[in-house]
Amino acid sequence: MPSALDRVVKPKTKRAKRFLEKREPKLVENIKNAMLIKGGNANSTVTQALKDIYALKKPNAVLYKKKNITRPFEDQTSMEFFSKKSDCSLFLFGSHNKKRPNNVIIGRMFDYHVLDMIELGVEKFVPLSEIKNSKCPEGTKPMLIFAGDTFEATEDYRRLKSLLIDFFRGPTVPNIRLAGLEHVLHFTAMDGKIFMRSYKVLLKKSGCRTPRIELEEIGPSFDFIMRRTHLASDDLYKLAMKRPKTLKAKKKKNISRDTFGTTYGRIHMQKQDLAKLQTRKVKGLRKRRGEKTSAEEATSPKKTKRTEQSS
Secondary structure, eight states: OOOTTTSOOOOSSHHHHHHHHHHSOOSSOOOOOEEEEEETTOOHHHHHHHHHHHHHHTTSEEEEEEEEOOOTTTOOHHHHHHHHHHTOSEEEEEEOOSSSOSEEEEEEEETTEEEEEEEEEEEEEEOGGGSOSOOOOTTOOOEEEEESGGGGTSHHHHHHHHHHHHHHOOOOOSOOOGGGOOEEEEEEEETTEEEEEEEEEEEEOOSSSSOEEEEEEOSOEEEEEEEEEEOOOHHHHHHHTOOOGGGSOOOOTTEEEOTTOOEEEOOOOOOOOGGGOOOOOOGGGSOOTTOOOHHHHHHOHHHHHHHHHHO
8 A cells, every 4th residue: 555655746836836846856966865863772872973973964964853663674664754754865873782782874765765775883982072172164065085995895895985975975066165175074994894083174374375284183983893784786776876868978079188188179171271371460571661572673664664764
């Protein structure tokens, strides 16, 4: 039996019509929103971790304060229901039990169905409140740095890197200013662990035009270990990554680029008549009054008549 969210809804007001139009598929999709949900047995550590990640993700996030008794790896229908209700394509679920203490599940949706999700265990957590430094303003787009060859070693770590980029990347911007680059999220994978650190960029005087860069840790700080994974098949993942043909760049003829990125263009022109070529007029080469070339003297009848009379 279809749920109430799956039925066909016909808008009765202009406001409802605009709301439904925002949910329709678009060539350029909206900013990905994330929902942060805590399970029925979430402890204080997981609750505070969700709040701190929500502070990094604002305003493109929804934090559910009530506990929800659900297990995403066993039953995904509740996560898909919340995704459709809040129009979120990313989610972070926190739980705690004896078998998997301090557990968080990060995942994403495709067409309001779970595409892939990865379970991480929080081994060490330092909240925002314990680091007494000035914080970045809300909504600051972070710079993401990934260190360690482990992120490219296996498919699980490659998909985790893609998930983290999707979750924290923020909105797409056309231009970047130097003063706006003030937040760094650093992820390091080594020895079977994933270390997440958050820094504020400080621009110091350096005596030249380019400032000296210093990083100041602002929190939160996490030490994760990877537990269970639920990855989409290659065909479904390829379908989710497919771009519309209208957004693909059209191939331009007679344009090539070298290894350094320099663009070269080939222009087809007709054969030029160099006799009619207009050269640059220089003041020093201008003809003076009374001066004539040898060709003009030979063809001038007046000059010939004068020379005959004088002879």
